[in-house]
Amino acid sequence: MSERVIAPKNRGFLFLDSHPGGCEQLVEEMWRAVPAQAPAGGEGPVALIIGSSAGYGLAATIAGLARVGIRGIGVCFEKAPARRTGTAGWYRTAATARLAQQHGRDMVFLNGDAFSDTMKEQVAGLLADRFGGRLDYLIYSVAAPRRTDPDTGNVYASVLKPVGSPHTTKTLVFDEHGVPEVKKVTTAPAEGDDIEQTVAVMGGADWERWITFLADRSLLADGFTTAALSYIGSPLTAAIYRQGTIGAAKAHLEATARTLDERLGKTVGGRAVTSVNAAAVTQSSTAIPGIALYVGLLRGVLGDAMVAPIGQLVQLWDQLTDARPLVLDDEGRLRLDTWELDSAAQQAVADRWSTATSDTISDLADLDWFSGEVRRLYGFSVPGIDYTTAVETDVAWPTPTA
Template identity: 35%
Template structure:
């Protein structure tokens, strides 16, 4: 089988297993080029297969030698379906880690379920030394079944105040076009908070604590995003914003809880705008990211996902260069939110049109990053080569 990219708007319908291996390798190579740092020894990453979670796992494993457990909901080869990008990322990471003697265990399934929590806790107790130092919560899901009542909730990317119309990038058509975000119903707001808020994070930490598997000084960090004024309609004033505020409130609750239990701490970390599989489908965001990339690259301060998470972990979570705001949020987005950066992005926002967006923005860089998330556009991968899908089907994370 020859695998070619197929897109639908900001969604990739195919991915390339060999490209995924290169995607992971380049991140590992970056970490190996950096100085080692002192960090946690035993880590659980909930949402470990792509984006922020994958980069975090790579930084910790190859930057500190940490043993990691990854939890992700991914699919492998099914008939002619090649499997998800996260499936191949996880296989590539695990192979690379084990090659260097770094233990890595994967749990593929529903992180929201009680069964998954029980499985992970059993593994920690019986095969992972009994205690963990760090939990990273980096889930990006649009659907969650509440384990308490069995009800399934679906998130909605909508406004909570007024209908919003703005420009975005369609990667499939390679065009800039108008998109409209509708007003959410109260039920949609509630559902989005149930899926993307802090409830499941809290359930995980409480389950781990009750099982007595948290080490003294344990830390937990949940990943989030705020963004600038041009994205406030989506994030701050949108259904996502309601969920993010719930996540931040949960961090404060967990911080007090962990301080008492294990002299621990809990934080929300606000990430820099980056192209991830989740962010690529959010209206307006791809255009903002492309404009931001242009400005930050010109200033020499652009970071990809691996650089961003490595700096967060090395300098802020386990270092002495912690950037934290008045609401107790870690701010590795501090370079993005610099006044000079945002002023230049806003100026470009006023100039960009459907005719000039590829020149005014770093469209090329944003699209390349999006394609590489799915294993495409690497200059050293032969995309005309025949892939043996039967051999691939034998591989498992």
């Protein structure tokens, strides 16, 4: 037993500990937010969620379990409790596994490097031995700083940089007392092989490797469908995101989708798409210059009209399972971001962006919502949780039942 009081300690948007009780309750709230849930038990479709513990990958896992009744495997990379608490994703995975079991869903969670062939072998073995040797769906949602190529052993590192010239943008920070500040930051442009390195990590290479690995072992079911989760975003953030090194990786991901779609259509009557999701506060997005300011202003404009990740992923599953028509744009992308990129909303955000300063930001952005969302990523600021009470931090990784 290792019960203790967990107080939030952070450096900017990064928190040093996570709260198990808060993480668990957030997962339960996401599950309850899924409408028209599938009946408990049953032999639902077999799905593999790569990046299942955080952000859109977590939403994909919970929406798939609750809405569609999937069974299958979630893959993520989280740290166990030790001197510090476990990562928030560790506790969220434990909570997701408990809910899956309560609802009769056979869901196995694996903790390790999704880029490695060792993990691919482990997943392939489980699909063959536990899930009838077939996979119906694969959702790919990986945001990582680096990747080791299994063939060469080369380690690639992704960077957040503009392409061509330095880029100066406004960004939102909070000082040590929690006071918001709007600052200007300048990011140096990509140099050397920065673009190639970022594409090697965040592009479509590993997604395609997963499909090839499983196809070579005859594990893809007839009609197999796969989706990689992506983002385009606003013109306000385009220079550092869509037109930057990460944007080059996203373009590679989309090109990979078109290649895979043609290949899967010929081999198993399947399909591959990228799903362009809309803005949200995630552990990955808060690291991108300007994104925090943009999302806070977007919330200030739209309020509750913003669609949370769990709502977006319900829409994704509905389209992937043909519960509603699959609607793609001219590039073959499934778009869940139309509400964000609505011209009136974008103009309103742009107007606020232009006048945003440290003095005006509290009137322009929903800072209470934004800072609360950041804290909730780590299980803090969750209604109903008593943060003065000791909580068990030594939570075991979920072990699948027989």
